Amino acid sequence: MVTNITSLSRTGLRDWLVQRVSAVVLAVYTVFIVGWLLYTETLSFELWHALFEQTWMRIFSLMALVSLVSHAWIGMWTIFGDYLNERALGKKALTVRFLSQALCGIVLFVYIAWGVQILWGL
Amino acid sequence: MSLQVSVYRYNPEQDSVPHMQDFTVEVPEGKDLMVLDVLALIKEQDDSFVYRRSCREGVCGSDGMNIGGTNGLACITPLSEAVRKEKLVLRPLPGLPVIRDLVVDMSLFYKQYEKVRPYLINDTPPPATERLQSPEERAKLDGLYECVLCACCSTACPSFWWNPDKFVGPAGLLQSYRFLADSRDTATEERLSDLEDPFSVFRCRGIMNCVDVCPKGLNPTQAIGHIRKMLLEKGS
Numbered sequence: 560m561v562t563n564i565t566s567l568s569r570t571g572l573r574d575w576l577v578q579r580v581s582a583v584v585l586a587v588y589t590v591f592i593v594g595w596l597l598y599t600e601t602l603s604f605e606l607w608h609a610l611f612e613q614t615w616m617r618i619f620s621l622m623a624l625v626s627l628v629s630h631a632w633i634g635m636w637t638i639f640g641d642y643l644n645e646r647a648l649g650k651k652a653l654t655v656r657f658l659s660q661a662l663c664g665i666v667l668f669v670y671i672a673w674g675v676q677i678l679w680g681l
Numbered sequence: 682m683s684l685q686v687s688v689y690r691y692n693p694e695q696d697s698v699p700h701m702q703d704f705t706v707e708v709p710e711g712k713d714l715m716v717l718d719v720l721a722l723i724k725e726q727d728d729s730f731v732y733r734r735s736c737r738e739g740v741c742g743s744d745g746m747n748i749g750g751t752n753g754l755a756c757i758t759p760l761s762e763a764v765r766k767e768k769l770v771l772r773p774l775p776g777l778p779v780i781r782d783l784v785v786d787m788s789l790f791y792k793q794y795e796k797v798r799p800y801l802i803n804d805t806p807p808p809a810t811e812r813l814q815s816p817e818e819r820a821k822l823d824g825l826y827e828c829v830l831c832a833c834c835s836t837a838c839p840s841f842w843w844n845p846d847k848f849v850g851p852a853g854l855l856q857s858y859r860f861l862a863d864s865r866d867t868a869t870e871e872r873l874s875d876l877e878d879p880f881s882v883f884r885c886r887g888i889m890n891c892v893d894v895c896p897k898g899l900n901p902t903q904a905i906g907h908i909r910k911m912l913l914e915k916g917s
Contacts, residue, residue, distance in 0.1 A: 561847045561880040571883030572912045637884075641843040 563640075565660055567633050578633045581626035588623035617678045624674040628667045635663045684708050684764070686719060688730070689772040691779050699779065701770075708760070716748055716755040716763050716771070720783075732783040739896060742831030746783050747772040752833035754896040774836040776845065789845040790832045796849060796881075797857035802868035818864040825859035825904065827897050828852060834891035834901055840884040848884035849876075851891035851901030858904035861911060873908075873915050882908055 567574050599606060610616055643656040684706045691699035706722045708714055717737055724730050732755075735741040739757035746755055748763045749770050763769055777785040803812065835841045835850035849857065857876065860866050876882045882905060891901040 561878045563879050566879040569879070570877050570916075571879035571881070572877050572909075572916050574879055575883050575909065576913070637886075641840070644843065646843065 566636055567629060574633050577629050581630040584622055584626040585630065588619065588626075591619075611678065620678050621675065624671060628671055632663070632667060636660065639663075682708050682710050684719065684760070684769060685767060686723060686769045686771065688723060688782070689779075690730070690782055692729070692781050713759045713761050716746075716753075716758045716760065716769070717744055719760065719769060720744075720755055720771075731781045740829060742829030745774055745831035745833045745836075745896075747775055752837045752894040754831055754833070757896060774832055776836045776842040777832070785832075785836075787832060790830075790835055790850070790852070793835070793845070793849045793853040794830065794856065796875075797853050797860070798868070798872065799856045799860065801860065801863065801866055802871075803865055804867060812865045814864050821862045821864075822859060824899055825855060825862065828855055828859075828899060829897060831896060833894045833896055834899075837890040837894045838885075839888070839890070840886060844880060844884055847880035849881045851885070851905070854882060854885070854908060855899060855901040855904045858908050861908065869911075870915070873912055876908060877912060877916070882912070 563569065567577060595610065596602065611620070639656050639659050643652055643659060645652045648655055686704045686706055687701050688704060689699060690696070690702045704723050704726060706719055706726075708719065708722070715737075717734060720730075720732050720734070724732075732746070733743040734756065735743040737744075737756045739754050742754070744755040745752060748755065748758050749765045752774060753763075755771075760769065771783065773779050773783045773785045777787060777790065780786050830852060832852060834855075835845075835852045838851055840848050841850040857872065861869055861872055866872075885902070885905050887902060887905075889902045892899075892903075895901070
């Protein structure tokens with residue numbers, strides 16, 4: 560067994576499951592938003608505001624945001640492991656990979672915090 | 682008929698970098714030779730040219746190479762499929778260290794194969810004659826046991842190129858499932874536990890290059906899907 564401490568859940572099985580489930584959440588959310596935009600006859604800020612004022616919509620949006628962030632982490636972790644590894648970069652790989660992962664983690668955390676502020680601040 | 686052949690050449694004792702060398706080979710008209718036959722004709726012209734071969738009928742898996750950009754076995758790939766733009770281009774299997782010309786170092790490939798413990802594990806006392814299987818149980822091994830370990834699939838897989846030390850690769854995983862699916866094997870739990878990590882199985886992103894190139898027409902992606910399903914059933 561190959562262990563790794565930077566993957567989302569430390570088991571490939573759970574990461575894989577999280578990626579699949581989060582993909583479904585994101586797909587449903589996208590279909591809903593596009594459908595809402597298409598089937599709302601006269602689109603206005605008031606209607607948009609009213610939609611996001613409802614608690615279920617805020618929870619649904621937060622769920623989509625958390626899904627996006629976890630999905631992105633697993634994907635980016637894989638990409639970093641493929642292209643920023645010892646075979647590609649030699650000795651400096653660990654430093655470059657760790658810094659890239661840290662930067663990615665910070666950006667994703669900012670998305671969560673900022674998203675919550677937007678959703679509950681509307 | 683003259684055939685233009687471009688071959689990857691590298692002799693670490695003489696060359697600082699690999700290069701492509703062009704040969705003109707005379708092939709008989711009206712006969713669809715195999716790529717391996719052309720290799721023999723090149724060898725007649727230049728006996729320093731090196732490649733692996735053995736059975737010459739797609740059973741031993743020795744002559745896996747990159748033929749016109751696609752991995753395959755030279756002995757069962759006809760020129761009619763291999764020649765593109767009137768030229769035959771031959772390179773070693775990608776992603777593995779080249780020992781010389783078309784011969785690659787397959788140590789990492791075998792290391793991953795060894796990791797899946799490709800043999801029957803059964804600690805129960807052996808019966809007097811043999812461990813029997815029903816025809817249905819035996820049928821589950823079809824499409825799995827036929828692998829000749831030519832490494833065409835694993836060396837066509839980007840996940841294996843980038844992490845050959847951690848990702849088992851399609852060939853190893855096909856064999857892993859061959860023993861997971863075997864009714865006579867009793868080590869299913871341990872085998873699955875060894876595969877749960879983020880690399881061994883889950884580095885597969887399902888691009889199916891392995892299925893595309895397998896000279897035996899096998900489907901490692903499907904076997905990997907079965908392993909994932911078994912892991913899911915065990916873990917949830």
